[in-house]
Amino acid sequence: xxxxxxxxxxxxxxxxxxxxxxxxxxxxxxxxxxxxxxxxxxxxxxxxxxxxxxxxxxxxxxxxxxxxxxxxxxxxxxxxxxxxxxxxxxxxxxxxxxxxxxxxxxxxxxxxx
Amino acid sequence: xxxxxxxxxxxxxxxxxxxxxxxxxxxxxxxxxxxxxxxxxxxxxxxxxxxxxxxxxxxxxxxxxxxxxxxxxxxxxxxxxxxxxxxxxxxxxxxxxxxxxxxxxxxxxxxxxx
Numbered sequence: 383x384x385x386x387x388x389x390x391x392x393x394x395x396x397x398x399x400x401x402x403x404x405x406x407x408x409x410x411x412x413x414x415x416x417x418x419x420x421x422x423x424x425x426x427x428x429x430x431x432x433x434x435x436x437x438x439x440x441x442x443x444x445x446x447x448x449x450x451x452x453x454x455x456x457x458x459x460x461x462x463x464x465x466x467x468x469x470x471x472x473x474x475x476x477x478x479x480x481x482x483x484x485x486x487x488x489x490x491x492x493x494x495x
Numbered sequence: 496x497x498x499x500x501x502x503x504x505x506x507x508x509x510x511x512x513x514x515x516x517x518x519x520x521x522x523x524x525x526x527x528x529x530x531x532x533x534x535x536x537x538x539x540x541x542x543x544x545x546x547x548x549x550x551x552x553x554x555x556x557x558x559x560x561x562x563x564x565x566x567x568x569x570x571x572x573x574x575x576x577x578x579x580x581x582x583x584x585x586x587x588x589x590x591x592x593x594x595x596x597x598x599x600x601x602x603x604x605x606x607x608x609x
Contacts, residue, residue, distance in 0.1 A: 386537065414596060425499075425586065425600035426538070470537070474596070479551060481528055481590045481598055485537035 385409065388471050388486035397495050401458040403469050405486055408452070411476030415447055415454045416483065418470040426470055430456060461493040497521075499601035501587050507607045508577055516572045516604045518587030526590040527564055528598065529572050533583040541585075544570060577608045 387406045395401045403417075414433055418426035432438045432445040432454065444457040454473075458465055468490045472483040500519040508514050520527050529541040540554040544564040555561070559577075564570035574581055584605050588598040 390535075416596075425602045427600070428597055431596065472538075479543060479545075480594075480596050481526055481588070482540050482543060482551070482554075483538075483598070485530075485539075487535065487537045 384486075385475075385484040386471055386473050386486040388469075388489050390487050390489060392490040392492055394492045394494060395461050397461060397463060397493055399461050399493075401461045401465065401491055401493065403456040403458075403471075403489050403491065405454045405456075405471030406452055407454070407471075407473045407484075409473070409475045410449075410452060412452075412473045413476055414474035415445070416472040416474075417443075417445060417456045418472060418485075420468045420470055420488065422467070458491075461491075463493050463495050466492050499587055499589050499599050501585075501601035501604050503604055504602065505605045505607075507609065509609055510579060511576055513573065513575045514577055514606065516574075516585050516587075516606070518570045518572070518601060520567075520570070520587070520589030521591075521599055523567075523591065524589035524599070525567050525592045527567075527570050528588045528590070529562055529570070530586045530588065530600075531583045532586060532603070538586065541572070574606075577606075579608050582606055582608045 417430040420426045430445040442459045446455045468488040470488045471486040527544045530538040543551040559575045562572045584603040586603045587601045
């Protein structure tokens, strides 16, 4: 079982819809959870991080964490074509140094006008 | 600089040759990381530098891989006797310091081993 699993997609949603991206992780003691956005040919860019169970909202983005289910998700409301990118889920495991993250393969999102 | 700078952006080499990749972190960032992104795979941690402490090399896949960093400045990742499976995008990231978990990534070096 991989450390971090994501549905590779592609996920395709119409403009204005809610895009839901999901991620599961294997280490129950994982502490920090990150969502990075990566446009084609570009570097990953951090868009959200979450540490505690529940929801965390930032603009059109909401991260949701359920540690009991070892599940983290990212919701993008009012999706825009500019949101089309690959979204990477990353996890910091218990005991690992800051910045040493375990990444999923990414979910490719396409928002069509 | 304004962001993490990596060079070259693309490198094509022949199997068996050595390559050197360079990373210039954001000024003032004490922590520096190298990650590898193979096609269709997640990012894999390679090595981590924090100030003048001994680096965490636990992610290096073989002894053909090595990296150096002098103080809090430029880092180089060297791959000796390259193999085709080394083909990947090599990403460098830096982080400000203690307690701040945000990584800033460079645009990467696309390495192709023929």
